[in-house]
Amino acid sequence: MSLEAFISYLSLEKNYSHHTVTAYAKDISVFVEFCELNYQLSSIDDVPYVFIRNWIIVLVSDGLSNRSVNRKIASLKAYYKFLQKIGRIEVHPLVKHKALKTSKKIEIPFSFEEVEKALNAVNFNTDFEGVRDKLIIGLLYATGIRRIELVNLKVKDLDLKGKTIKVLGKRNKERIVPLAPFVCPWVAFYLDSREALPVINDKESLFLLKTGVKVYESLVYRIINRYFSKVSSKQKNSPHILRHTFATHLLNEGADLNSVKELLGHSSLASTQVYTHNSIAELKKVHLAAHPRNKK
Structure with a gap:
């Protein structure tokens, strides 16, 4: 239910594009599956940071780039900030999280x-x-x-x-x-x-x-x-x-x-x-x- 409310919030209040909302929902759903499989949790509303850290380790081990991992964690962070906003949680688990280091990407324009x-x-x-x-x-x-x-x-x-x-x-x-x-x-x-x-x-x-x-x-x-x-x-x-x-x-x-x-x-x-x-x-x-x- 919280995830559905979050998706509505992104679409209706934040006016995010359909593509962005879909990406956020997919990232969070993958983390839900991880918690169900490894910790028998059906809800991620109240999880310790160690669960998220272990998910990061799995993502990196699977060959995902630091940039892609950071994007997934940004989706989670937005979700937990939303839960704070509606009073579902007091402190979200990513409050002290530091993003993985990424190399600066320089895109070369056409001449x-x-x-x-x-x-x-x-x-x-x-x-x-x-x-x-x-x-x-x-x-x-x-x-x-x-x-x-x-x-x-x-x-x-x-x-x-x-x-x-x-x-x-x-x-x-x-x-x-x-x-x-x-x-x-x-x-x-x-x-x-x-x-x-x-x-x-x-x-x-x-x-x-x-x-x-x-x-x-x-x-x-x-x-x-x-x-x-x-x-x-x-x-x-x-x-x-x-x-x-x-x-x-x-x-x-x-x-x-x-x-x-x-x-x-x-x-x-x-x-x-x-x-x-x-x-x-x-x-x-x-x-x-x-x-x-x-x-x-």
Whole structure:
């Protein structure tokens, strides 16, 4: 019952996405199974920290990365904080827990040349799917929006006259993002192709399958991976890397960090600062090439 209440709390009060809520529920369910199997407990509401520590040992022994273990423990921590909030427990068992050490993950963005090749050199089909795929890549690079934000775009969110798009971000926060001029004709062309579909079952959603229903997240991932694999040797070709690329390219061209923060829909500047690593690397190259003392 507590777990059901927690899931409702995440969905209704915290406004977490379905994907996030599902991940939290899965992590907690796995811990419940562990306690049932090893300690004959059907409820985890009141467990000592040693049970959680033993679960961590099992997870690490099974080859799970420290980052993945930390994510599972974060789910548990959120659950116990919720139990505190509703007065079910006084002190949660993870109050003194320290996260496992993880190496800092630096994601390498696509170069400008790679993006240009993906948008111009790659042969897109002239049918509906080819037009749609090119716009998906172009819109992700032009706006830096998240994959789920792109999937949830509505036709009414577009303002081609004002060259803006309304985006529904995390926790149902709306923001207006400018549309780069290069992508506007592609939007118009896609809308014509969309209108010509034999059947449109989902009239509100912007991006559709050729069957007339809304696209889904894994399809967007496959589209980015398919086209960028043709022009990039990177192991990871994903929508998130394209978002990372958007932010890095803006910063490299002198954009203000606060402005990039607003465009990305980040709630804090700390989230945006992870994108400055590659910008600083670019600045170092410019400094090395331009400073007169470096030329001696």
